[in-house]
Amino acid sequence: MEKHSKVKSRRKFINPIFHVQTKDEDDNHITKDIIKSVRKTGQLNLSCRHLSSVPEKMFTMYELTDENAVNIDFSRTSKEDDEVWWNIKPLTHLDLSSNVLTNIPVQIGMFQDLTILSLQDNNLTSLPPELGNLTKLTKLFINRNKINNLPKEFFKLTELKNFSISNNCLECVSKSIADLVMLEKLDMSNNLIPKLPSGIGFLVRLTEINVSNNKLTELPPDIVNLRSLLKLDISHNSIRHLPDMGELRKLQLLYAQHNDIEEIPGFQGCEQVEEVYFGNNFIKEIPLEFCENMVHLKILELRDNQIETVPNEITNLAHLTKLDLSNNNITELPYAMGLMPHLQSFKIEGNKLKQIRPDIIQTGTNRILRHLREKISEEDMQTINMISLEVSYDNKIFPDRYQMRNGNILNLALKNLTHVPEECFSEAKEAKVTVVDLCKNRFIEVPSGLIIIADYLTELNLSVNQLKELPEFIKDLTKLKFCDFSKNLLMSLPESFASMVSLRELILSNNKQDKNNPIVPFFLFILCLELKGNPFRQPRYAILDQGTESVLSYLRDKIPL
Structure with missing residues (x-):
């Protein structure tokens, strides 16, 4: 039985009733004023211009001809508003996003000072090998295209810190990704990736990984080597087993909902985790070790699983503000949960609880917790070893x-x-x-x-x-x-x-x-x-x-x- 829904990538298609621009019309977007601005700032924004091709004039912006350049005074007595050759800035930021581009010309490799390149929201099916010449790139965004693989030259971009290729048709990830040692943020969500390479563990500077909505069935064991990782999103896959997360000591956010996970992994050592999402899986129990180790946990989502019992030790999650246990097989709750000091949102509907009436559940969190508190007996108090909070x-x-x-x-x-x-x-x-x-x-x-x-x-x-x-x-x-x-x-x-x-x-x-x-x-x-x-x-x-x-x-x- 398939547990999760398949999220289709958003694609952009050219509507035939609209006019497709010619190359000359595309070139007309590179005006003298734009050229002057590029030379002054080093930035070119051609997003949302309905471009069907990259303007050829873009590659001649820095040539000194009468046709495509403003008058440049080579003397040092030029007027304040005129360009001077020693102040011209190379192109560092290029935005070609939200057009209808189907390819990127090989001339892109000439802009070797580029640090930020945005190509998202186009109809690209591939990237030119010359992209590898842009060795100063720190940010590259090619999300929402139709790319199914990356050229081997891409992995020469060793200064890359932020890379997004989400919502494409990527079917595999090369082991060469381990060469991108400066990566801090990696988004490969909404693709067709069945497996992550083991070399991903070498990307020790990564703070965020998003591989949600793919076809993953497992994670590479060395993913726990990512000691700087703060956020991991593996939701909407077909993962059945997770490795122990204890080595991810800086991890704060884990999104693992909509998978086929059968048990919660070990988190011993993950003292910084604040939010965990395990909804829509096949989890049957909440481990005692989990309750004892997650001392800073604020949000725990376990909805739509197969949990039957809630351990008394869940009260150890003293900082919990949101807890979702809806749609499980739970029949009883520990009365001590009524004493959890910060719990603001507690969802428990869709279970077969015997001790709480449906009308109380419908009333909301405060009423549920009050009902549980009222049921605590003196014996219960001794059992949970509740220390008076009176100061x-x-x-x-x-x-x-x-x-x-x-x-x-x-x-x-x-x-x-x-x-x-x-x-x-x-x-x-x-x-x-x-x-x-x-x-x-x-x-x-x-x-x-x-x-x-x-x-x-x-x-x-x-x-x-x-x-x-x-x-x-x-x-x-x-x-x-x-x-x-x-x-x-x-x-x-x-x-x-x-x-x-x-x-x-x-x-x-x-x-x-x-x-x-x-x-x-x-x-x-x-x-x-x-x-x-x-x-x-x-x-x-x-x-x-x-x-x-x-x-x-x-x-x-x-x-x-």
Whole structure:
């Protein structure tokens, strides 16, 4: 079964309804003003001129004839605006991109001072051997053409630092590529390459390689010798096995999605990796070693694989901000994942999870993580050996400022707290925090500092504390949409709750309420209401057990006419 889609290279064809320029018309683009500019700057830009051939005048620009040159004063008394022979600059930058060129003349070899040559977006099928004369070239762009091989003379360009031949018809890569020892960036994506030569490991200055969308089935073993490599893109191939990446100590980005990879390779020693993409493969597990070694990992994409379990050790990826495990075979998640401090995007849809309801998954990352945190027991806490993140100094508590700024979340869950200083809420206001999680602490009253962020606060979690009552100021948190006061000691709600018409989800389960408050109409705004675990006389437990709709129906019937 083919796992990945084939991406076709973008090709440019001459539309027959348009006029194809003659050689004379092509030559007319080399005007005297352009010649003067070239002589002054050493740069010639002929991109997007509809050229069907390289203008012949381009090769005579530096000849001193009446036809193609401006008047040049050989004395040193020329006017300021006139050219003087000692100031003429050789051609160093040539841009022939985005035309309809089918070949490059052999005369190109005369411009031996060229350092940058752009030939992309044409209809070239080959390159002249004379290209090898341009030994000062540092940048060469021939992407989006129809080239199927490179002349052997090309590998004389030993000063080349940036080479792009993407979106062509290249079918093989010569071992001579090892001669391009100055290469720093190499883009051979969207070709027909079945194999990379082993000599690629000699290109020790390479920082970026892109060989995506080819026909690769493996990587050469010496690719791990590229000690300067920062970015490796091997996506959209047919690779089944990857060598251990441990020697790529500077690697930061790995794109390996849409292959046939069956297991995650070793990364021991790759402490700089920040982003890894393994989506659309055949990976069955997340190795423990991977979780232990990737200490700086921020993005991990494992969607559309065959993963069945997620190890508890995934919480070692403390800097993870995005995690995609969607469309796998996962049935359970470690509850400790709810404690991952920087996780802002967590995708888990398309699995067969037993412990999280689909409606919670659809609500998004914050709700999923909150649900996992709420399930953590004392035994779980001992198992994961969670160290309290509370830091005290002059009676101040310092939350995770990164999370506040980037996720708009104030997370002080599981800190054994009895109070939160107002300075903490002042910082939360500056970060425009919308979510506050204070669950599983020892609060006996709601922190008054919440008023400071009333203009932003939409979600509040104070579950698993020791609250006996809610303050009247709760009504001033007018933008609250979600409140969780479950597993406290609440016996009633303040009447001011009736003014909180923005509230849509209220969890009051497992408290000490034995009767409903005289604010029944308030509950009519609620979309989710959980009251189970309270010693109500009315409504009966059978009604509570049927959920929100059943409870609201009962309450509506109690509204006096």
